[in-house]
Amino acid sequence: MKRIVLFLATNLAVMLVMSVVLSLLGANRFLTANGLDLGSLMVFSLVVGFTGSIISLLMSKPMAKWSTGARVIGTPSSSTELWLLDTVKRLSDRAGIAMPEVAVYDGEPNAFATGAFKNSALVAVSTGLLQSMTKDEVEAVLGHEIAHVANGDMVTLTLIQGVVNTFVVFLARVVGFLIDKAVFRNNDDRGPGIGYMVTVFVCEIVFGILASIIVAWFSRYREFRADAGSARLLGSPQPMVKALARLGGLSSDESLPQNFKSFGISGGSSGLASLFASHPPIEERIAALRGTR
Structure with missing residues (x-):
């Protein structure tokens, strides 16, 4: 519960800071004068960003x-x-x-x-x-x-997803409004145009990809932390090192559905795909336990 309150408070604080920054830059007045209500957009973004994540967590x-x-x-x-x-x-x-x-x-x-x-x-x-x-x-x-x-990793990972979802929804619509206003529409037309819808769609894809990288990074971090936690509970890193070495030769995540693969113990990718991997490579996890990473 503390983590839920902390991350909700963090998300609200970040949104407040974003609002202040936009106001100082004059963007707030410009957008509001041209038909975009930032307050309503922030609430909308919070609801959209967190609803799916919270429901997913409660039903996990x-x-x-x-x-x-x-x-x-x-x-x-x-x-x-x-x-x-x-x-x-x-x-x-x-x-x-x-x-x-x-x-x-x-x-x-x-x-x-x-x-x-x-x-x-x-x-x-x-x-x-x-x-x-x-x-x-x-x-x-x-x-x-x-x-x-x-460690509360299931809650934390879900709420981080909610935070980045909120940013994706908010920023995509701000960018969509600005581009639509500047490029596709004339200033007398206050309704959203085709430029807005297309830009929001593209931005949500691009920002969503960037958000996925952030979520995947935290997921990899928590795997290192859970490996270390296992070593503490057992009094030695050796059992976890042996288990990971065994998984390196045996593991497969094909038995887990796509939406639960990040919760499994095995996984990991190399190259560009590693940016989106929920798990670090086995050899990196073993090196971390041995203190050589």
Whole structure:
């Protein structure tokens, strides 16, 4: 809840600063005089920017269960399920959070954590992960996911998406109005013209791409932080190093739906695609744990 309040306050503060800057530059008076109400646009941008992100966050657990076919372990039906519950309970106690729901889903080696609140989260592991890794390695992966929950990463990532969405919506319309007014329309016409609609459409695509780079950067940062969190929970970085090395040879994110891939433990790209990758390359994560990055 503190993170939600903090990021909402941050977003409102940034929008206020933007308004002040536009006023000092004279843009506020120019735009308002020519038919653009910045106050209403700011409110509109906030609503559009955050509504989808907040709804997505609140629905993340049921959507994750539905889209992956994850089965929440109530009463364990095997020694593996009993071990999973005991391990998650031990790690969550160390992290100072309530025990998350624990689920298993069919798929290639991977795991994820999600949920709107850190004391009512979901941690899920794939059957491929359980079959291909040792218990020490699985424990390290669970530590990584518990660290995500303890850090509030699901909430923070979602709210950062809301912040950048707000900027995209706001700036696209300001630019669209200016270009429409200067290039496509005469000053007597106060209604939005075709130039406005086309410019807003193009700007939302361009600004959206730039926003995606920002969100992806934070997603990669939180993976390093969760790896370090797993090392702290287990008392050593070695189990996480071994788990990542194993994932480097086995991992595949094809078992996770597109909208949940950033929540998985595996991933990473190289070259230009790395700007949009939700995960750093495995070798960089191992180097960070070893202190050589």
